Amino acid sequence: MPGVADEDGRPSPPSGRDDGPRSPRAFDRSFWIFFLLAIVSAAACWAVKGEAVFRQTLFGDLRLLAEILPRIVAALCVAALVQVLIPRKAVAEALGDEAGLRGVALAAGAGALTPGGPMTSFPLVSALHNAGSGRGALIAYLTSWSTLGFQRILSWEIPLMGIEFAAIRFAASLPLPFVAAAISALLPKPARDPAS
Amino acid sequence: MALLWSLVVALGIYAARTPGARHREAARLAARQFVRVLPRLVCALIAAGFLGKLIPGAFVGSLIGPESGARGILIASAIGGFTPGGPIISFPTVVVLSEAGAGLPQMVAFLTAWSVFAFHRVLVYESTLMGWRFAATRLFSSLALPPLAGFTAGLVMSIPEILAR
Numbered sequence: 001m002p003g004v005a006d007e008d009g010r011p012s013p014p015s016g017r018d019d020g021p022r023s024p025r026a027f028d029r030s031f032w033i034f035f036l037l038a039i040v041s042a043a044a045c046w047a048v049k050g051e052a053v054f055r056q057t058l059f060g061d062l063r064l065l066a067e068i069l070p071r072i073v074a075a076l077c078v079a080a081l082v083q084v085l086i087p088r089k090a091v092a093e094a095l096g097d098e099a100g101l102r103g104v105a106l107a108a109g110a111g112a113l114t115p116g117g118p119m120t121s122f123p124l125v126s127a128l129h130n131a132g133s134g135r136g137a138l139i140a141y142l143t144s145w146s147t148l149g150f151q152r153i154l155s156w157e158i159p160l161m162g163i164e165f166a167a168i169r170f171a172a173s174l175p176l177p178f179v180a181a182a183i184s185a186l187l188p189k190p191a192r193d194p195a196s
Numbered sequence: 197m198a199l200l201w202s203l204v205v206a207l208g209i210y211a212a213r214t215p216g217a218r219h220r221e222a223a224r225l226a227a228r229q230f231v232r233v234l235p236r237l238v239c240a241l242i243a244a245g246f247l248g249k250l251i252p253g254a255f256v257g258s259l260i261g262p263e264s265g266a267r268g269i270l271i272a273s274a275i276g277g278f279t280p281g282g283p284i285i286s287f288p289t290v291v292v293l294s295e296a297g298a299g300l301p302q303m304v305a306f307l308t309a310w311s312v313f314a315f316h317r318v319l320v321y322e323s324t325l326m327g328w329r330f331a332a333t334r335l336f337s338s339l340a341l342p343p344l345a346g347f348t349a350g351l352v353m354s355i356p357e358i359l360a361r
Contacts, residue, residue, distance in 0.1 A: 027235060030236065031235050031236050031239070034235075034236045034239035034240050034243065034284075035235075035239045037239065037240075037243040038239040038240075038242040038243040038246070041242075041243045041246035041247045041250065042242065042243075042246050044246070044250055045246040045249050045250055048250060049249055049250075053249055054246075057245045057246055057248075057249050058242070058245070060245055061241055061242045061244075061245035061246075064241060064245075065237075065238060065241055071200060072230075072233070072237070073226075073230060074200040074201050074203075074204050075200065076226040076229050076230055076233075077204045077207075077208070077222070077223075077226045078200065078203050078204055078207060079226070079229075080222040080223070080225035080226035080229070081204070081207040081208060081211055081219070081222040081226075082207070083222070083225060084211060084218040084219075084221045084222045084225070085207065085210070085211055085214070085218065085222075117282065118317045118320070118321040119321075122321040122322065122325050122326070123325070125325070125326060126325045126326065129326070135330070135333065138326075138330070138334075139333070139334045139337055139338075142322075142334060143312060143334075143338060143341070146311035146312055146314070147308055147311045147312060147341075147345070152283055154200060155283075156283045156287045157287065157307075160287045160288070160290070160291050161287070161290060161291070161294070161303075165300065165303070168300065168304070168349050168352050168353060169304045169307065169308075169345070169349060171348075171349075171352050172304055172345045172346075172348035172349035172351075172352055173304075173308065173345050173348075175344075175348070176308070176312075176341050176344065176345060179340070179341065179344065180312075180334070180337045180338050180341060181337070183336075183337040183340070184333055184334065184336075184337040187333055187336065187337065
């Protein structure tokens, strides 16, 4: 079973045991930091800008929230389904043999399709490395996952920034995995680099 | 959004037909993630809305506004590289900044820098699973990416203008 998508990117130890029931940790310390930030900024807004602006902002926030919640639920469902349908090992085996530009392109494609946070992507990178992928392909995979990842675009970028912004950013980011892989090919490789 | 939900239905039906009825596992995963994200998202969005009203727009505009050009793209790349946390922090930050008058290429540079550098991720996952040498190689290879994405976004934006001529 693939790991729980920690799209929040919050530091949590990367244990090898990534299945099994974990508590959802909805109200841990990071929640209280966000909570405090909301209260302080709301109070500051009321104090500085007055009650009318405070009300207007609060209603605006709640409207935005109502708008994006259904999208976030759908995006989480897609991510979870892709996660259970595509076994990590099969992807690693399919990509491991490919070398050169083809390997980089396939790795970039796989990166964009990998849902979830670092809890999903880094174990896959590790598996790809063990399956024999080159350093450039691994870097292309990670660059693609972080800049072109479909799940982040669906669940965060389009709901919050709009489809036009997302489309322009996506188009501008398409070359990035290849650029990073090309630059990494110019960097020196150690004699026994475990990831080269 | 209709597209997104049809994708959910299609994948759900497919998963339910595969042996082992994996749709239940997926539903459990999604529900767990939702419970985790929701309380923080509500607070982050509310905070972002109020902070956006408090940040002086003229300041943001002169620093990373549409007229700030290459300097703004470089500044936004630097800020993005040092923004900690996951999308629950970065995307509300982008909403705040763009409402305060940041330019689109500058925001693209900010998001790209945050995506590829994410130092908490390097610290917790990359260095432990892949080693520092790999992390350093990847970070060095990625140094130019945020400004590159910012400039390219500016070019993409000007395509309609060029075509109209």
